[in-house]
Amino acid sequence: MTAPIPSKIHYHKKARELELTYADGGSHRLPVEYLRVYSPSAEVRGHGRDTAVLQVGKKDVGLKNVEPVGRYAVKLAFDDGHDSGLFSWEYLYELIENRDAYWADYLRRLEEAGASREPLGIEIKQL
Template sequence: MSAPIPTRIHYHQRARELELGYADGTSYRLPAELLRVYSPSAEVRGHGPDTAVLQVGKKDVGLKNITQAGRYALKLHFDDGHDSGLYSWDYLYEMARHQSGWWADYLRRLEEAGATREPSSITIKQL
């Protein structure tokens, strides 16, 4: 797949959403939680489908920083300390176009595991 490259990238801090705008006028807003639980990192995805780690308690996660990785990806730095994995333009576009299905799948897996989106402890964020 050769996804378009965003012409505009903006993080909406209050909503905790990453907005990607494209030359054709389309834009998508991806929740930080969705980006975090579907991180392309080995820490989350494992080294194969059987080794993926279900991410729980990420409801309030946000982004601390966004950096570009070459001409092909973004590196997202989450406020829970996670910052491994590169989000290629193809991966972000695929996520944006199918986010409702990905979200439903995530909620289903949480329910099957008896887990929750709610953090298990109080999170203190420094401003």
């Protein structure tokens, strides 16, 4: 089955949620934090089954930009600097359909790692 294509995409900045509206009238709001920790990029998912990198401290992440990519995906630029990985319509719909299970798994992995959703503080990069 091919995933439906959103007819409208809207970023709710204050709520930090991306809303996807479909032609059938269905609408789904996904928290930006959820999208960030499940980014399809190699930086997050790794290059193999056991190489995924647990994303921590992303509770307050937002979006800087939402850019369409052809007719099959969007590229999300997060305000923490992460902007690689294309969110295909199929992957976004998978995130919608599995939101509760994926989120519970993420929280479990954070707990097992002794990590937190809370930001660690200001990151200072030295030149």
